[in-house]
Amino acid sequence: MTRLLLRLLPGVVLLALWQYASGRWVRPIYVSRPTDVAARLYEMFATHEIQPHLWVTFQELVLGYALGVGAGILCGYALGRAPRAAMILEPYLMAFYGVPKIALAPLFIIWFGIAIWSKVALAGTMVFFLVFYSVYAGVRAVDRDMVDLARVMGATQGQLTRHVYLPAASPAVLLGMRMAIPYSVIGVIAGEFTSSTRGLGLFINNASATYDPAGVFAGIALLLVFVLVAGALAGLLERRLLRWRPPLAGEPREG
Amino acid sequence: MTARLAFEHVTHGFGATPVLDDIGFALEPGRFTAVIGPSGCGKSTLLQMATGLLKPGRGQVLRDGAPVRGVQDIGLVPQQALLFPWKTLAENVGLKLALQGVARAERDRRVAGMLAEVGLAGFGGHYPRQLSGGMQKRGAIARTLIYRPDLILMDEPFGALDAQTRMVMQRDLQALVSRTGTAVLLVTHDITEAVLLADEVVVLSRRPARVLTRHQVDLPRPRDPFEPFRNPGFDAAYAAIWSAFRSEVA
Numbered sequence: 286m287t288r289l290l291l292r293l294l295p296g297v298v299l300l301a302l303w304q305y306a307s308g309r310w311v312r313p314i315y316v317s318r319p320t321d322v323a324a325r326l327y328e329m330f331a332t333h334e335i336q337p338h339l340w341v342t343f344q345e346l347v348l349g350y351a352l353g354v355g356a357g358i359l360c361g362y363a364l365g366r367a368p369r370a371a372m373i374l375e376p377y378l379m380a381f382y383g384v385p386k387i388a389l390a391p392l393f394i395i396w397f398g399i400a401i402w403s404k405v406a407l408a409g410t411m412v413f414f415l416v417f418y419s420v421y422a423g424v425r426a427v428d429r430d431m432v433d434l435a436r437v438m439g440a441t442q443g444q445l446t447r448h449v450y451l452p453a454a455s456p457a458v459l460l461g462m463r464m465a466i467p468y469s470v471i472g473v474i475a476g477e478f479t480s481s482t483r484g485l486g487l488f489i490n491n492a493s494a495t496y497d498p499a500g501v502f503a504g505i506a507l508l509l510v511f512v513l514v515a516g517a518l519a520g521l522l523e524r525r526l527l528r529w530r531p532p533l534a535g536e537p538r539e540g
Numbered sequence: 541m542t543a544r545l546a547f548e549h550v551t552h553g554f555g556a557t558p559v560l561d562d563i564g565f566a567l568e569p570g571r572f573t574a575v576i577g578p579s580g581c582g583k584s585t586l587l588q589m590a591t592g593l594l595k596p597g598r599g600q601v602l603r604d605g606a607p608v609r610g611v612q613d614i615g616l617v618p619q620q621a622l623l624f625p626w627k628t629l630a631e632n633v634g635l636k637l638a639l640q641g642v643a644r645a646e647r648d649r650r651v652a653g654m655l656a657e658v659g660l661a662g663f664g665g666h667y668p669r670q671l672s673g674g675m676q677k678r679g680a681i682a683r684t685l686i687y688r689p690d691l692i693l694m695d696e697p698f699g700a701l702d703a704q705t706r707m708v709m710q711r712d713l714q715a716l717v718s719r720t721g722t723a724v725l726l727v728t729h730d731i732t733e734a735v736l737l738a739d740e741v742v743v744l745s746r747r748p749a750r751v752l753t754r755h756q757v758d759l760p761r762p763r764d765p766f767e768p769f770r771n772p773g774f775d776a777a778y779a780a781i782w783s784a785f786r787s788e789v790a
Contacts, residue, residue, distance in 0.1 A: 529667045
């Protein structure tokens, strides 16, 4: 409980400061103010203005994230287990990793159309590389003695995966999944900015084009809710799957 | 009788460094064999060859009369406990049974029995990090003994333990092995431990390791690990091995 209050404190201070500054230090047309944003949020839900946008963006985020994570885990695992293939493919992957994915947005629109799939592709690509690299590194870092021990115990390839490689790589996998959450949002919004008929990105873009700062911040606030909820889910998953891990220096002591 | 495990003219090197030179000895079923040698002489390399993880440069390793090809299904107690940190103690100890597809209830029953035997009853739900080094080691031994492999390799299993725990575990291991009748290959650098546990002690030289002597230890069992020198015949066996070994240590 105290933890929750401590966490809320900086947010409340920030909002108060924003509210105070708006109209005193900065013109509201630039920064709006929290009460206006709240009113705008209420209004756009009451008039059902935002719901279609929300639904489209939600679908794009979930699909892009899920496909990116799934493909990232599969490819990262496969390449982590195949050192020879990895040796050949690594420079290519490194090169693709370095491509600014946002630059691909117009291309993806041409390839996948103006509807959700171009955004799914963009978000999925960004998520894929992050997850891919952390899974790949995690699988390669698995203690060889443990793998050997499991083999001597008669484990099949499938059993090695299930009992040794995946659990050993799980901290890296989960870290990649957590880091990928904001990137899926960036991918989806960048795609929607480029070209779309619906979505929060389009909404934010329109709001900013029509001098509606409260609308911009309201759209951003909804994106923040996405990120926070997804982050909390990832944290839950981590606590469940990584119970076995020794406590780290950066974690508070269990009391 | 076919040997459980036999090394025949095994010679091996890493790069230009020769490690093993014409090693030959065999383990009969139900016999306890200790290999002692100065540290770094290639004892662990021998074990790796027995598991099939490493192929000898020359010579061959035979398992039940057939040359070892590919990774063997073998009982292995590594030097570090090497419990899987993401599994509870009970899951670690029951791992082989799980791999074999033994039903859950049967597995739980056997794991509970095994944990009690090594003095870890009640710790099944703990993760390895929550256990002391000695407890982890006992867990590693339990993980191997539970499925009664017909051949167990042990790489200095008691090296990191405190003196009391070591003696207790030596006593228990002796009892467990005599009950299950498996063949054991124990690698150690401790002559007392070798004489105490083994039916035969193979003494290796410094690198490149040769077999200096193979000494039969015919002391009656059970042997008392708490006061080793009171076991009848212990002195003579110890002296015989030490006289072969001393030139390699000093």
